[in-house]
Amino acid sequence: MKILATSDLHQMNNKWKLLISAVEKEKVDVVAIAGDIFPKDVGIQKQISFTPHFRKYLERLAELNTKVVLNLGNDDNQLVIPLMYTLHNDGLCYYKPEDVAIVNDIEFASMPYVPDHPFGYKFWCRAESKNNLRIDPKQYCEPLIIDKTNKFVIIENYQSYLYNQKSIEESLEETASKVKNIQKSIWLIHVPPAHMNLDVCAHGAKVGSQAVYDFIKKYQPMITIHGHIHESPEYNGHKYFHKEGNTYCIQGGQVTARLFYTIIDLDNGVSLKHSYYDSI
Ligand SMILES: [Fe+2]
Secondary structure, eight states: OEEEEEOOGGGOTHHHHHHHHHHHHHTOSEEEEESOOSOSTTOGGGGGGGHHHHHHHHHHHHHTTOEEEEEOOTTSOGGGHHHHHHHHHTTSOBOOBTSEEEETTEEEEEEOOBOOOSSSBOTTBOOSBTTBOOOOSOOSSOOEEEOTTSOEEEOSOHHHHHHHSOOHHHHHHHHHTTOSOGGGOEEEESSOBTTSSSOBOTTSOBOOBHHHHHHHHHHOOSEEEEOSSTTGGGTTTSOOEEEETTEEEEEOOOOSSSOOOEEEEOTTSOEEEETTTTOO
């Protein structure tokens, strides 16, 4: 079985067209996308206007007999969530956040949340754990969420907001309890783990999640696919994956206008090939 793993297609609308071409070329069985999938170049509140195009892309992938497993990320407008469930119910993708989708006999689990960051939109931000809220000391504006009318509103007490939400640690533990064979499972986790150099920002800071790292060390899933700090391979010596124990952890994000993806071949153990970093 061949899986095309990628993430953070939000950099530009054209990435979805490139994805269709890559699937035609690589003849993959499954596409797995680890979040931030709606185009950011139109602005987060205008992402809703992308939804008819999004359905068309998924219909084209279905025509190619390719199944699509999706996660959302912190740059995806929360109001697209009902649409994701509609597309899932229409058989055009698997969207099961904090849950498990069985695709070609493999369990795919998803966890969309990220630790706090300096950007305003906070819907997807969660504490690492109840003991570690990890609020970023640098904030570009007031903490925001989008209301039902697609307007930004300020979160009045962000510390208490974060404390009262399920933490990343709790979300991963809860999702893991739904997986039958965790050593053979594949996880779409938008934020990369700490301590693996898959989380290096352009300014040099490493901002991966400690809770995700602890989860991988503890449960040793077969593969984890991440994005979020999509520029990381450009600042870590072109490293796009890390093997931690038995787990292959992949940074699937985008760097330039080309489509960055990893082909995972499971026919004989696990083998990985990157569309760019394995050919330079
Ligand atoms: Fe992100």
